[in-house]
Amino acid sequence: EITTISDQTVLDGNPISPITVTVDNPNTTITVKDLPDGVTYNPSTKTITGTPAISDWGAMEEHREITVTVEAKDSAGNITTETFKITVQRDTDGDGDPDVTDPDDDNDGYSDIEESAKRTNPKDPNSKPSTTINPINDQTVVEGNPINEITVVTDNSTATITVKDLP
Structure with missing residues (x-):
């Protein structure tokens, strides 16, 4: 039997907390499947470590959930499995605030x-x-008379306003 492995959530570019795979039978062969790029399993230490590398984020994707399967096979051929999830939260602007909670993902x-x-x-x-x-x-005036003053109003109080092509 494999001891339960907790799910983990990490910010893009940060390592997962090391995971030690613990089984009740020391003669078990352990296989770990579907690890994300950048994360590896070391059979000597029975530890999963690394930094998930996501290079193919979808245009509006904010997190990626990867399901990892740990398989233990004993000498009699009996197989038990344990699954857990690694969730990688995208941080588009690299400010340490994941896009799922960042009010301005691209910091513009x-x-x-x-x-x-x-x-x-x-x-x-x-x-x-x-x-x-x-x-x-529009305004229509008799030649030689002034137009009424116009106040240009925008939805951006910091906008620079330039008026061109006046007669």
């Missing part, structure tokens, strides 16, 4: 909610929402 100054609402990519720091300008009414 726009919240993920704002970027999603404005259809920009919250995982790409070069994809930023454009500033929206409130509608400005």
Whole structure:
């Protein structure tokens, strides 16, 4: 029998806590299957260690759950298995705050909610929402008379406003 192995959650780029595989029969052959890249099993020490390496994150993926199977086979050919999960939490901007809780995954100054609402990519720091300008009414005036003053209002209080092509 294999002692229960607890699931682990790690931030992308960080190692798992070492896992010692413990069995009740010392003459058991242990096999570990489906380990993520960067994580290995050492049969001499019966320990699973390493840093999961995820290089193929999906466009909006925030975590990856990997199910690992430990198999123990005794001399009579009896097999027992134990499964556990390693969950790797993505950290797009490398700030130590996993994307699942980070309000600004790419650290571009726009919240993920704002970027999603404005259809920009919250995982790409070069994809930023454009500033929206409130509608400005046309004015018709007699030549030589001034127009009414116009206040340009945007949804971004820090936007730089430039007005071009005035008559």
